[in-house]
Every structure is written in C-alpha cells, then in structure tokens.
Amino acid sequence: MDLVFKALADGGRRQLLDALRERNGQTLTELCDQLTEMTRQGVTKHLRILEDAGLVVTVRRGRSKYHYLNPVPINEIAERWIGNYERDKLRALSALKAALEEK
Amino acid sequence: MDLVFKALADGGRRQLLDALRERNGQTLTELCDQLTEMTRQGVTKHLRILEDAGLVVTVRRGRSKYHYLNPVPINEIAERWIGNYERDKLRALSALKAALEEK
DNA sequence: TTGACAGGCAACCATTTGGTTGCTTAATCT
DNA sequence: AGATTAAGCAACCAAATGGTTGCCTGTCAA
Structure with missing residues (x-):
C-alpha cells in the first residue's frame, strides 16, 4: 500500500501510467519516446518502482518487454x-x- | 496536485490525516500524543507539508493551533x-x- | 510578574531519490 | 557471422526528505 502511494508521488511515474492508459502494452523504448526529458535508464528506474508497487505488470517476449497497467x-x-x-x-x-x- | 500526491506518499502524514478524521480540529500537541515515535518538530514539519498541499487547514486561537481536515x-x-x-x-x-x- | 504551556525557528545530519554515463547481455535481421 | 536493436547492470552524483536537538516567542493563569 505504501509502495503504491510512493509510486504515485512522482509526476514522471504518473506520466508513465497515463501513457500506458493511452496505449497499454508498450515497450520500454516506446515509453521513452514519450518521456523525452529523461534517459532510458531513468525511465527504467521509474518503471521498476511502478512494477514493485504492482501498478505495472510486464511480459517479456524475445528481446522486448511489454508493460501493462494493473x-x-x-x-x-x-x-x-x-x-x-x-x-x-x-x-x-x-x-x-x-x-x-x-x- | 503534485503536492497532494507527495503529501500522501508518507505513512506518517497519512496517519495524521487519519487522526484528524477520527477527531477533527486537534492541536499540535494532541496530534503528537498519537504519533509517539516522532518529536513534536517532526510532526510540525509533516503538518506543514499537509497544509501546503491544502489537505489540512489551521486556525489559531490564543496559544493553540487547531487542525482541520480539508x-x-x-x-x-x-x-x-x-x-x-x-x-x-x-x-x-x-x-x-x-x-x-x-x- | 513569574512560571508554565503551546508552538515556531534554525541548524544540522543521514538516508533516500532522481537522475546521469558507460558498459554488458541478449535477441533479431541480413 | 556481423551488425543492430532492446534492455539490464553498476557506479556515481546532486538534491530532496525525514528526522533530530537547542533555543526563542507568545499566551495564559496563579
């Protein structure tokens, strides 16, 4: 519960959730295109936090990792x-x- | 909006909100009695953040300051x-x- | 008017956070 | 096989956060 609140506290992460709400199942690089003012690694970290909070669930297939809203x-x-x-x-x-x- | 999310991200602050939901209009010292694992100044800081986020409104009367949930x-x-x-x-x-x- | 009570201010500290750069691994395409 | 693309790992950095201690101000009551 606390993790969810903390995850939601960051504007960038809320942006990521919004991006996924727009189009669910995006890959890391697709999401990066939408958060232009951050490096890929930055986005990765935020996604990790969202995932730890259970807000995002990922599926890996091949070399891609798809992100889904939970x-x-x-x-x-x-x-x-x-x-x-x-x-x-x-x-x-x-x-x-x-x-x-x-x- | 961001301030509200950030304010809600801390467990202690959510506790304060809950305390006010239990009994609205408490003073600083009354609230301190319920967050025993923190000094008064700690509580003050949290209340300040809640106030900045607009989640709590205060009224001073005499030497007391009453806190109300918004x-x-x-x-x-x-x-x-x-x-x-x-x-x-x-x-x-x-x-x-x-x-x-x-x- | 002196003391006690409610609260505020400021400096300081450790840890967490948000972000970076640089390199590595793994899958895919030609 | 070699080049390219997708993602991961690790070290590092500055700034924000959460908390403390110590002292100051203002108000009320004896």
Whole structure:
C-alpha cells in the first residue's frame, strides 16, 4: 500500500501510467519516446518502482518487454482510503467552516 | 496536485490525516500524543507539508493551533485521476490477462 | 510578574531519490 | 557471422526528505 502511494508521488511515474492508459502494452523504448526529458535508464528506474508497487505488470517476449497497467492497486486505494474521506466529507467541511467562522 | 500526491506518499502524514478524521480540529500537541515515535518538530514539519498541499487547514486561537481536515483535494484526485483508471479498469485487466496467457 | 504551556525557528545530519554515463547481455535481421 | 536493436547492470552524483536537538516567542493563569 505504501509502495503504491510512493509510486504515485512522482509526476514522471504518473506520466508513465497515463501513457500506458493511452496505449497499454508498450515497450520500454516506446515509453521513452514519450518521456523525452529523461534517459532510458531513468525511465527504467521509474518503471521498476511502478512494477514493485504492482501498478505495472510486464511480459517479456524475445528481446522486448511489454508493460501493462494493473488497475487493481489504485482501485484498492480508492476503496479503502478515498472512500473513508468521501464518507466524512460533509462532516469535515462543516467543521472546517465552523472553525473558520468562529472568532 | 503534485503536492497532494507527495503529501500522501508518507505513512506518517497519512496517519495524521487519519487522526484528524477520527477527531477533527486537534492541536499540535494532541496530534503528537498519537504519533509517539516522532518529536513534536517532526510532526510540525509533516503538518506543514499537509497544509501546503491544502489537505489540512489551521486556525489559531490564543496559544493553540487547531487542525482541520480539508477533504476537497483528495476528492479532486479521486475524480480526476482515480476516475480515469476506474473507467478503463476492465479494458486494462483483459489486456493484461491476454498478455499473460499468450505464449 | 513569574512560571508554565503551546508552538515556531534554525541548524544540522543521514538516508533516500532522481537522475546521469558507460558498459554488458541478449535477441533479431541480413 | 556481423551488425543492430532492446534492455539490464553498476557506479556515481546532486538534491530532496525525514528526522533530530537547542533555543526563542507568545499566551495564559496563579
């Protein structure tokens, strides 16, 4: 869980996820073409982190490695975590409002 | 947006948010009592980051500073970001399955 | 008005992070 | 076989992060 949050914390990695959402199953070099301001090794490192977090799953075939989005971990975050805040949203907002108004 | 993701990346900070979700409007020292493995200054720093990200709003009154949860940024993440993945979830999953099965 | 309590500031430290360059391995094409 | 293409490995670097200690400021109550 922590790995997922940490993986999502970097803009470059979110870009990679977005690229995969655009077109799933891309290779390293294809992804590199889209993150032009980084070397291939930089991208490799980020992909590694995404993979460790379970957000990306890879399949090697021949000399290529294809990257696929795994939507499950993000979903778990949405359910377990965001859901809680969603539930308390109105309550939190009104408490905030009251605190700000109170002189 | 990036600030919010980064703020959420740390377990301690998520703990602080949870503590505030438990009881909104706590002071620094009250929050410190719940994060026992950190000094007050450590907690202060984390709260600062949460505040910069807009996740926490503070009100000072007298010598106390009260911390309130602001659910809005998390909600924006949920809508703009999680929503996209949710939408493509099934598609991504089936692509993943196909890639894994293909020999 | 003196003390105690809530919090802020600043300097400092170790570790992690994000990124690089250079070289190697492995598969594919001619 | 030789050249090319896809990816991996390792060492190294600067900057950011997470945390600490020590001291200062402001507020409240006796």
